Structure formats: structure tokens, C-alpha cells
Amino acid sequence: MNAVLLHYAGYIRSFSKVNGQVNAEAEDYVKQQPIAAQFKFRYDR
Template sequence: MSKLLPYETIVKAHEGDPDAINTVLSHYAGYIRYFSKMNGQVNAEVEEYVKQQLIAALFKFRFDR
């Protein structure tokens, strides 16, 4: 099984498909939680901020490069 998200999922997330966005967030949930830890505890505010930044990056992603 591949650890990469299918290209189609990223395209759909870029277009705003809620299911695709949730798939991307689920795929990266472990990374998000890991990098949201402060003093060994997950900081909910940081976790939410990282999720919002990931979603924003999805909408800015360019496929023409």
C-alpha cells in the first residue's frame, strides 16, 4: 500500500470537496498531532492552526509546475 495520497484526492481537495479535504487531514493527522505538542501535550489551538494552514495550502496549490 502506498503512503502517498492519490493525485485525484489532492485535486478534489484543491477544488473544495469536503470529503477529499477530510481525507487529506486524516492522512496527515499523525504529523499534525506530533507537531502540535508542547511540553509533551497536544495543544488544541496549535493543532487547529496547523490544520487551517494545511487547508489554506491546498487551495493555493498550483498544478501547472
């Protein structure tokens, strides 16, 4: 998961800008979504 977040770090930072400045809360929220999604995925199938 860390490799994915590092790969997309520039995109995440770019899309988390509000009025031209990086919004840290928005950036953290975007990073948390794929982490939360992996726990919903069923690996037993």
C-alpha cells in the first residue's frame, strides 16, 4: 500500500489543493480511502 501511495503522492497533493494551497486534511482523507478499502476486500475467494 505504501508503494501505491508514494507513486500517487504528486497527484494526491495536486488534487488536495484548496485556493492554491495544499489542504493537509483533504490530503490525509484521500490517503485514508484506499487503506480503508483494503480492509473491506475479501481475500478468501
